Amino acid sequence: MTTVSRRLFLQIGAGATGALVVGFAWRAAAPADTRPLLLGNYVSIDIDGTVTVRAPNPEIGQGVKTSLPMLIAEELDVDWDRVRVEMAPNDPTRFGQQDAGGSMSIHRNYTALRQVGAAARWMLVDAAARRLQASHGEFRTAHGRVHHSSGQSFDYGELAAAASLLQLPDPKSLVLKDPAKFSIIGTSRRGVDSPRIVRGEPIFGIDMTLPDMAYAVYVKAPVFGARLLRCELAAARAERGIIDVFTLKGQGDRHGLQDGIAIIASSWWYAQAARAKLEPLWDTDIGVGHDSTRYREEAHSLLAKPGTVLEEKGDVEAALAQAAQRLTADYEVPFLAHATLEPQNCTARVKGDSVEIWAPTQTPEEGRQLVARTLGVAPDSVIVHMRRAGGGFGRRLENDYMAEAASIARHAGVPIKLVWSREDDFAHDFYRAASYHRLRAGLDKKGRVSAFAAHGVTFAHGSEVAQAAGIEGNGFESRVVPASRLEQSLIPTIVPTGYLRAPVSNGLAFVRECFWDELALAANMDPVAFRLAALSNGSSSGGSFDAARMRAVLEAVALRSNWAKARLAKGQGMGVACYFSHSGYFAEVVRVRVDADGHWQVLNVWVAGDIGSQIVNPLAARAQVEGAVMDGIGSMRAEITVVNGAAIQTNFDGFPLLRMPEAPVVDVEFVMSAAAPTGLGEPALPPVLPAVANAIHAACGARVRQLPLTAERIQAARRG
Amino acid sequence: MISLVINGAPRSLDVPEDFPLLWALRDILGMMGTKFGCGIAQCGACTVHVDGVAVRACITEVGSVAGSKITTIEAMADTPIGTALQSAWLELDVVQCGYCQAGQIMSAGALLAENPAPDDAAIDAAMEGNICRCATYQRIRAAIKLASRQPQADRRHQ
Numbered sequence: 008m009t010t011v012s013r014r015l016f017l018q019i020g021a022g023a024t025g026a027l028v029v030g031f032a033w034r035a036a037a038p039a040d041t042r043p044l045l046l047g048n049y050v051s052i053d054i055d056g057t058v059t060v061r062a063p064n065p066e067i068g069q070g071v072k073t074s075l076p077m078l079i080a081e082e083l084d085v086d087w088d089r090v091r092v093e094m095a096p097n098d099p100t101r102f103g104q105q106d107a108g109g110s111m112s113i114h115r116n117y118t119a120l121r122q123v124g125a126a127a128r129w130m131l132v133d134a135a136a137r138r139l140q141a142s143h144g145e146f147r148t149a150h151g152r153v154h155h156s157s158g159q160s161f162d163y164g165e166l167a168a169a170a171s172l173l174q175l176p177d178p179k180s181l182v183l184k185d186p187a188k189f190s191i192i193g194t195s196r197r198g199v200d201s202p203r204i205v206r207g208e209p210i211f212g213i214d215m216t217l218p219d220m221a222y223a224v225y226v227k228a229p230v231f232g233a234r235l236l237r238c239e240l241a242a243a244r245a246e247r248g249i250i251d252v253f254t255l256k257g258q259g260d261r262h263g264l265q266d267g268i269a270i271i272a273s274s275w276w277y278a279q280a281a282r283a284k285l286e287p288l289w290d291t292d293i294g295v296g297h298d299s300t301r302y303r304e305e306a307h308s309l310l311a312k313p314g315t316v317l318e319e320k321g322d323v324e325a326a327l328a329q330a331a332q333r334l335t336a337d338y339e340v341p342f343l344a345h346a347t348l349e350p351q352n353c354t355a356r357v358k359g360d361s362v363e364i365w366a367p368t369q370t371p372e373e374g375r376q377l378v379a380r381t382l383g384v385a386p387d388s389v390i391v392h393m394r395r396a397g398g399g400f401g402r403r404l405e406n407d408y409m410a411e412a413a414s415i416a417r418h419a420g421v422p423i424k425l426v427w428s429r430e431d432d433f434a435h436d437f438y439r440a441a442s443y444h445r446l447r448a449g450l451d452k453k454g455r456v457s458a459f460a461a462h463g464v465t466f467a468h469g470s471e472v473a474q475a476a477g478i479e480g481n482g483f484e485s486r487v488v489p490a491s492r493l494e495q496s497l498i499p500t501i502v503p504t505g506y507l508r509a510p511v512s513n514g515l516a517f518v519r520e521c522f523w524d525e526l527a528l529a530a531n532m533d534p535v536a537f538r539l540a541a542l543s544n545g546s547s548s549g550g551s552f553d554a555a556r557m558r559a560v561l562e563a564v565a566l567r568s569n570w571a572k573a574r575l576a577k578g579q580g581m582g583v584a585c586y587f588s589h590s591g592y593f594a595e596v597v598r599v600r601v602d603a604d605g606h607w608q609v610l611n612v613w614v615a616g617d618i619g620s621q622i623v624n625p626l627a628a629r630a631q632v633e634g635a636v637m638d639g640i641g642s643m644r645a646e647i648t649v650v651n652g653a654a655i656q657t658n659f660d661g662f663p664l665l666r667m668p669e670a671p672v673v674d675v676e677f678v679m680s681a682a683a684p685t686g687l688g689e690p691a692l693p694p695v696l697p698a699v700a701n702a703i704h705a706a707c708g709a710r711v712r713q714l715p716l717t718a719e720r721i722q723a724a725r726r727g
Numbered sequence: 728m729i730s731l732v733i734n735g736a737p738r739s740l741d742v743p744e745d746f747p748l749l750w751a752l753r754d755i756l757g758m759m760g761t762k763f764g765c766g767i768a769q770c771g772a773c774t775v776h777v778d779g780v781a782v783r784a785c786i787t788e789v790g791s792v793a794g795s796k797i798t799t800i801e802a803m804a805d806t807p808i809g810t811a812l813q814s815a816w817l818e819l820d821v822v823q824c825g826y827c828q829a830g831q832i833m834s835a836g837a838l839l840a841e842n843p844a845p846d847d848a849a850i851d852a853a854m855e856g857n858i859c860r861c862a863t864y865q866r867i868r869a870a871i872k873l874a875s876r877q878p879q880a881d882r883r884h885q
Contacts, residue, residue, distance in 0.1 A: 658767055
């Protein structure tokens, strides 16, 4: 039996940045063939009617293994219960950009994947039309069947073989459904992997096993980027269960392989235990002077001087001089770790030049390229399998663990599973960068913000701004204030920095929106009314920021939270904040209780968010908001402290995460707008931090401008 | 050799007495449902039952549980409490990344075995040792109440 392989491409969603290519190839077989037929890379329809939809992007808990296939199934016109979802292979030539980051999955795929479903549906209709010698207009589809106006109908399975031989339609000719007729998009669907998860089935990266696999740990420097000088390996080799111990030389890339000692054992625990027998000597001089306290001192001296101007509108100094009232405040946020609950891990098998990788990753293709570079093999000889990730939060945009696992497996000569200890994870993160800010603003006689100057100090690697550490505007002040300026200064660092959920915004929202609260109070205005007034300025829209959408979510959350009308018990306060990030508009109100000793607890959070015209999966969408809000609150208690070029926190005992008793009640409302649907993993997070801090101020009068927001800082602010 | 009874079946392991139960389950027995999160009993991802009590397998030496009845997530569907919890978890779509959820269900199972209708304070106390990095706490709380046939509202702050 011969199988004809063909590959075609639909050019979908051509835009200014170039066409998004959605692979839509299929394998066609002879019509008499009774084997399952693949109708497209995304969709396969078995002759028995089973519909399999491939989920293209990594699942890290954001729900795209469910929501992206929903987009296809909707336009395919098949019942969701009949759809089997499986993970796609990593192959950008067929599946486009397969990553999980920037809340981009829905943004990028909303139309493209609907077109995929519509194309598959079109081909099934075409197959029926050819069979009955009728025109497309005489058919309709529903529930996985093609119906002819005569009453005759076919199950998709009956048409699959014939359809697979047909030409793809021109995407421009496809008519997508009227959203009013959606039966899957906009309905709540449960996570497709959840039944396996609650039974404890082995679907995560760390659960991977291979025949004859050994286990590995990789011991790296206690100081960022330090080189290994020497290490005696014999004592560790003599330990129980140890198969091999060897050193690897780093390649000078902080995103890839670094110097270390690999321990290979018959159980991960034996490898971990044998670490105690190593006494490596590292060249730790590189870390001298790299301390959180020294960074803070340097930041304050930089804040006293002009920085590099990133944005400027009008003459801000003149506007400040003319202001009726001027305010200045310094804010600060610390380094943070990602702390994915599943530690970094990777399983690798290397046979000659052929490399196979199984990993929980947010960027499988970047990982494949990194592994090829690290081993010096062609990218085509590397396969990366995406495993479900036990959290991502931006940590798994990096693939350092892949470079390590591949290098270790090649040297060891057997397949290995590399698992980082929690201590490894805290010591070798790509941390959210700390930043230090001086804000100055002027209010006119009517209490309007007439000038706004922000200067942020962040970090540099060499002469470049460190990864994900840049100071940015989010369109707000530059739109709503007549004169504004944004400046940045840089401190050289060796600390690896990276993207943490809602990168940049997760720190800047706290800084900006707390200061706006200070301005509202200085103007003697209600914080919601103050923001609404600013957002009503004639010039307040433009670029990517739409003031009307922000006003709408602010008004919605004020109503929902009974803002300014709620009766509060002693020690309680309510705070508000709004922030625009990752294309989403979010306004949040927090009710907090502050005890006499400064201990605080968030009781309620009300959220109103606008991510466009359609919520794909409401049940999962609310979950993303609930989680993002609690993630943001949890982050307000934690920090990574750098001392001599190393993080001093080593595990969850030093880096508290939110726990059950601290979890507030979160109420979520989506405000619909006409904008194209965008993503939800991140934009609900930033505003909750300032809303909490503003609520604490409302509750007890303590204005804390530095995170983590500790009881000690509240007590110090209360004493004034 | 260490002899253990895991999910009702006798198992013999050629490991030292101080070998952690977590790694015996995962690496020696190939039972991957019990998860590694921290190694110091801070996160609860490795929660199992030893004679019905929730314990952290990462700091439990196999020698200390020889002869005890060990239950893991893989056997939770065999009990009425386990199936009620798993159904409630699915019904309310608790899972985000899902990595902690086996440990959460094990802690919830031990709670319901002792207290068939826990209030919010009892849920807080029993579940405090289990971190959910995705912070699905609101739904975990509701799912425990659903599994114990109680109204699902969180009444702590009313």
